[in-house]
Amino acid sequence: MSTRLADHGRLIDRTKAVEFTFNGKRLKGFQGDTLASALLANDQLLVGRSFKYHRPRGIVAAGPEEPNALVGLGLGGRFEPNQRVTTTELFDGLSARSQNHWPSLEFDIGAVNKMMSRFFPAGFYYKTFMFPRAAWKHLFEPVIRGAAGLGKAPSARDADRYEYFYAHVDVLIVGGGIAGLAAALAAGKTGAKVLLVEQTADWGGRALVDGVEIDVKPAAEWVAKTLKALNSMENVSIRTRTMGAGVYDHGYALAYERLSDHAPETTGPRHRLWRIRAARIVTATGAIERPLSFAGNDIPGVMLAGAVRDYALNYGVSVGDRTVVVTNNDDAYLTAIALARAGLNVPAIIDARSKATGELPEKARKLGIRVETGKAIGKVIGSKRVQAVTLAAQAGEGATLEEIKCDAVAMSGGWSPVVHLWSHCGGKLNWDEDQAMFRPDPARPPLGKDGSGFVIAAGTANGHLAAAPAMMDAYAAGKRAAAEAGHKAAEGGAAPVAKSESQDRIEPVWLMPQGAAYKLRAKTWLDFQNDVKVSDVQLAALEGYESVEHTKRYTTLGMASDQGKLSNINGLGILAHSLNAEIPAVGTTTFRPPYHPISFGAIAGEARGGLFKPVRQTPLHDWHQKNGAHWEPVADWRRPYCYQRDGEIVKQAVTREILNTRQNVGLLDASTLGKIIVKGPDAGRFLDMLYTNMMSNLGIGKCRYGLMCNENGFLFDDGVVARLTDDSFLCHTTSGGADRVHAWMEEWLQTEWWDWKVYTANVTEQYAQIGIVGPKARQVLEAMGVKGIDLSAEKLPFMTFAEGSIAGIQARPYRISFSGELSFEVAVAASEGRAFWDAALEAGREFGIQPYGTEALHVMRAEKGFIMIGDETDGTVIPQDLGLHWAISRKKADFLGKRAQLRSYMQDPDRKQLVGLKTEDPEVVLPDAAHAVEGPKRENGMENIIGHVTSTYYSPTLGHSIAMGLIKGGSRRMGEVLEFPVAKDRVIRATVVDPVFLDKEGIRQDV
Amino acid sequence: MSEAVSALNGAEFNGAVRISEAGLLGMITLRGDLEDAKLAAAVKAAVGLAMPAKRGVRDGKKGSVAWMSPDELLLMLPYAGADQTVARLDKSLEGVHHLAVNVSDARAVFHLEGRGLREVIAKGSPADLSSMGLPVGEVRRTRLGQVAVAFWLSDEDHLTLICFRSVGAHVFAWLKNAAAEGTLPEFLG
Amino acid sequence: MLILTCPYCGIDADETDLAPGGEAHVTRHGADASDDDFEAYLFHKRNPRGVHFERWRHVYGCGKWFHAARDTMTLEVFGTYPAQTLVPPKTLQTKIKKKRPDWKGFKK
Amino acid sequence: MKRYSAFAIAREALRHHTGWQRAWRSAQPKKAYDVIIVGAGGHGLATAYYLGKNHGIRNVAIIEKGWLGGGNTGRNTTIIRSNYLQDESAAIYEKARSLYETLSQDLNYNIMFSPRGVLMLAQTEHEIRGYRRTEHANRLQGVETRFISPAEVKKIVPIIELSGPRYPVLGALWQPRGGTARHDAVAWGYARACSDMGMDIIQQCEVTGISQKNGVVSGVSTTKGDIACNKLGLVVAGHSGVLADMAGFRLPIESVALQALVSEPIKPCMDVVVMANTVHGYMSQSDKGEMVIGGGADGFNNYTQRGSFHHIEETVRALIETFPMISRLKMLRQWGGIVDMTGDRSPIIGKTPLNNCFINCGWGTGGFKAIPGSGWSMAATMATGEPDSLAAGFGLERFREGRFIDESVAAGVAH
């Protein structure tokens, strides 16, 4: 059984007991434990079930590479599925639940899949479930989907918050083992700005469990000393619990800091996502041990040798009383030796190599451990835990030579440098035949913005498995990184000297035993989580899924939540062997960020809830809010759609607002309208290019409506232009269009007509713009107190403006109208907008003034047949389609969009053109966007669509419905009756009419 | 005039740093050829300051001036004087191609005060907020979260930040969140 | 995540402070253009694997448009320069040629 | 070809799966073919398949520079829908969707078409209008869609948050017969069928040049030698501009990175595809349990299959607003593909300035759903030499004429 040892446990504090629960069971661990070590200390070997066959799964690793031991952690708003127990630090009150089983972890019905597994080889679903056709949708797929997934989906809203942090450094170092520390030291000494991140809570990495000495002292002393030195350097920052998550173009890196996962009661953000810009990135990310491929290698109790050692030395936990070590390299002997020294039984070291005569094997033998060379595990016996292994000849097919009783197996298939971050942005790898591993190819690093390599791999991550060369390499890497970032090393800094026991050559073993029969191969796991076995990869190769990418996708090898950290190289070995090819010729799959999964919360950062996206507010926002505004989002603004009074529904409010404006006077917050000043000797010439009509001949003090098209000829914005002075204009734009139009102007000025003397400024928010609209508008203004302006129709006629003071506020009333009524749009400084609004309400009371919203505005403009950008236009409409020929200058040699409008399709008389639509039944309002059809169906079975409704309302002013639409050849169809099939069995008929429904002569506005 | 109200009417917050909305401030966008001596003279006359260097801010008794782009300055002065100053600029720059416009009401202005202010901003801006990346007296125009801002430090403990008025409330909420007590990473020192 | 140096304000701007604007040095063809020229102007953008000249705007910064020469295969940036030019600066072209001997040179 | 069935699996299980055949032959190029298709993505393979099936043209090579299906076909978010606004689009996407319904049976390869339904959320008034417009058009085009209320949305997707503070869900366009399919299987299934018809699928072979005689295409140069052909089909998505350069013409195409990501697998929690276009994010759950998420495209030319991280942020933010429960899920993997964006964001199918050289490209961010229809139409176009009725609107000449097929007009994005 697995249990807590009486001594050892570098990382735990035995004086601080911590309580937690697993599947409701109350258990105890110590401060410093991971959930993994605490579970093992409580003999909880079985922690989950695999994906496809629901096989019992135990912990195999001690770090983020763990594929099996994933649990649901926490409750309610803090519940999180698929948390690795190996990266979860224990805290008081932690609650964990195992996943993917029903009804219980111990007894899982889904495990029948395992018995059927011979019928479920890789890709079986591509070959079946096709008949009968309906069965896929109604039977097979639901079953497959029902079985999918690991953890449960959270149901509550996340109780935590998250944030970003942007950091700029010369050198980012990822990994806080001795290599990362040495690199930081070397880089730090140059004065370069250095950030060193380590994903775990502790510094020092493997060296501390592997008995490494540095500068003739135990590595721990050097680590402590180095941390002190780094902490004292102002230019160096070091952070634990911070994982290098991804490397992106131009030296961009993500680091994922877990602030409170280990202490959920702390306030403040849970995760902080660092977005780092580094001139150079050093990856000192160490190496990950590989499993060995033998039958039953997935049974709980079979673990990586390094992990067994970690649990013993770091946490004082033995994973078994009798641990068989199986290996193809010397490193695993460290585990056997550590266990023996801790007083545990190691019945045998099974070494696939023909001989093992190095320093470590000799040491093991001296400790009395039996070493069997040239041997293999034939299979593991046991189901929910290991009971024994069979000993077999590695060269054979698996015949049992002997059964060895044991309750744990420590396996090592060699080590793979962690090359993920090196590879994310295109760094290439070489196959190192000698050490049987891929390592970064220094000649093909990821390239930065200046074309030079910006990632430097260091230490074990660079393929230096022994401490001494790893240290030298890392120190040099730190120095080089700083130098390349522009910080020359100070003289004299020599690398610390590390020493570890020497290790003999590894012998790659991709299958154990080498000739394992099908039955064994079908129980030999490669990807523990996704249940991919040796036989699956071989099947893929047989069926022609030969590219490593095909094999991956066909078998799902490496696609589980560990992303193949344990399985990929072994799978590759099997594939290469099946294809009779060399490993480097087969190649790896693509490494993609993140290195290890990161929370969506962290990716979203602070931008959630109220901070999700900014809402733009006018100076009158608060007033609207307090006075019944029913909001409508308009671009990033909020505008009142209408103001609801007590007991009113929206529709009633809109009707009231329209009628009141038409009969008395209405008040409109039009502040969102874009306002751009265009000034300079060439301003007129410039606007002549921008607008379809002529602007340069506009008189000072006058206004003119204008249209703007893009170079494709399509109308994209409109508005009134006012000429302020000889060389300056103020261009109004749509509410959503201000920024776009301003950018459009700047683009042309900067990139095409840069010799024209024009400056622009977007002054949209400088002004509150308030419309006082309706037959009594003039009276209201007068009642507010006007100074310096003659408001009379003669002195301030339609389409002019003036400046002066109204209600004691500096104001500029424009006589422009979007409703067809007498209308003054008054611009005042935004800071005085509220004061002006209040004054208008006050003065207007006796005239029946009421504010109105965007819907009343829309209905009134539609009654007048005015177009609305976004309704009558959709990015494919040219002004000619809308009958706006009068606003297209014939005199101008050119304007933006002119050439495009000459293309054949733009000249087609059958283009869709704007018309008014009057329903046969005046009470019936055409549905928004209803389509008109004509004639018989087309030969492909579709109805012959000839156009659609663009705006449609019930007009309270006219007492009947009104609509506009874009209809093919519409201008030739006056008086025709069109059919709008608006539902399966409902057709609305409407007559094509002039789109101006009210006051065609424009008398009301021109008074 | 007495009824003029700034975007957040002087709202304040005390967290890891102190944040306050600056209230009414006169601001003028001046576009023109910054090399032109006449322009320099006009600026001098308006706020009593010489032309700032590229990305520079200058502070004086009458006001401040910030370099916004190769052909744009932001002049800052008391709110009440903005319109008059625009008129004066226009006058002294007669015949010189330029654009001077009062934007006092188009902006919201915040003051940040305290040791951690660089880190508060670094939670939302991709700009380099280290003292090397942003020396005191240099303006940075960039993004804060999802909105455009400009900011500069007048000394290590004081930062002024300008954004558009319509997003003033959003920026204030954003800053309060970023400046919550105990949330600074202590990276920028 | 690109960084481009804005030639106007000298800032090394993050991609999120910038807005991309398509191919650079495209000649505008106006009202009297031929069908061929006009179609090419609007639609026939260069889309090479390798050296590319393109437009960017320092939109959250100084607001200025500038040009960048960039490799679309490696994202290496050879240089940036003001938008008020009809052809890439000679020195930049020389630099690119040195780094990419296969490059056929700038063609208008 | 030995047929796949439950029966075959049972038979093979008894002999330890040693009797399976290769899904497709590994071919080396012959000297000449009637037709060469460049690009063994979904569109290229489907073109070849229908050339053989519908037109009896089987002396065909499909040339692929990498591994088949490894382009965008192997990296897309697999959304299939046909609720497009414009007649031309609705016709070809609906054709494709209906072919998808029986594709597994046609190919004898389960491509796992899953008509679980596609929801496109309306989160602004403008979007409602856009989707209403599509709904009306679709009804008349014979495409089954329906605009549904927020309450119905909630019933279909219980994990959705309807009343987000910024963009409440105001309704949705619902296409019950849209859904997803297993993307790799689509490529593999077509490849297996093509190979079975005797066509050569030549992988790891890059086309490096296109030769012509008197304005008529005569063959291609490749990294495995020169190969002659009578007709050439360029179906290379993001690399279309490069191939067009070889053939001596220009395309209205720019290649940019589009990204996607998956979460760690969780138990089934969402049985439909949800697209939220206002906030730029869409999500579905795969048969394996990951949430498959896609977002926006970069705005600059790029061939690296890596995109800019800020699009991922934006998408994830949007989806957390829409589905608050995903906040505590984790991103497992992100990747990018190089998509071919045309001037009007609609595809190009048809003839090119080079005689007997045809092109199919420009599917941009949304061509997976079109694969069977596009292959069907491209095959007809290549076989007869003239665009068939589905392809008719999608010719290159439309850019010169200004006759765009613009789908963005109806508030939609094009996935």
Ligand SMILES: Cc1cc2nc3c(=O)[nH]c(=O)nc-3n(C[C@H](O)[C@H](O)[C@H](O)COP(=O)(O)OP(=O)(O)OC[C@H]3O[C@@H](n4cnc5c(N)ncnc54)[C@H](O)[C@@H]3O)c2cc1C
């Ligand atoms: C992230 C992402 C998400 C998407 N989501 C969706 C979605 O949800 N729904 C949807 O319908 N669509 C989606 N799409 C779009 C869809 O993937 C594509 O439109 C579709 O796959 C294109 O298929 P294809 O066959 O044209 O191209 P590809 O599959 O890219 O095939 C083209 C092939 O041509 C090969 N090639 C290129 N140059 C050469 C050469 N010189 N010689 C030989 N071979 C060459 C390439 O290697 C490649 O294999 C998405 C795309 C991406 C990138």
Ligand SMILES: NC(=O)c1ccc[n+]([C@@H]2O[C@H](COP(=O)([O-])OP(=O)(O)OC[C@H]3O[C@@H](n4cnc5c(N)ncnc54)[C@H](O)[C@@H]3O)[C@@H](O)[C@H]2O)c1
């Ligand atoms: N002989 C072998 O087979 C073998 C294998 C592995 C390690 N070692 C020994 O390890 C030591 C070398 O030390 P090293 O520093 O190169 O490796 P290391 O494994 O000791 O340290 C790597 C560190 O990086 C951290 N890390 C990994 N990925 C990270 C990420 N994405 N973000 C943040 N942190 C990350 C790890 O948590 C670990 O602390 C030597 O003693 C060497 O002998 C030997």
Ligand SMILES: Cc1cc2nc3c(=O)[nH]c(=O)nc-3n(C[C@H](O)[C@H](O)[C@H](O)COP(=O)(O)O)c2cc1C
């Ligand atoms: C619909 C879909 C689902 C995917 N699911 C997974 C998954 O579960 N695990 C995984 O590792 N990758 C998954 N991927 C991503 C692929 O591993 C891969 O990243 C993608 O196909 C692009 O290829 P590349 O990364 O090799 O360039 C998925 C991809 C798609 C298109």
Ligand SMILES: [Zn+2]
């Ligand atoms: Zn700039």
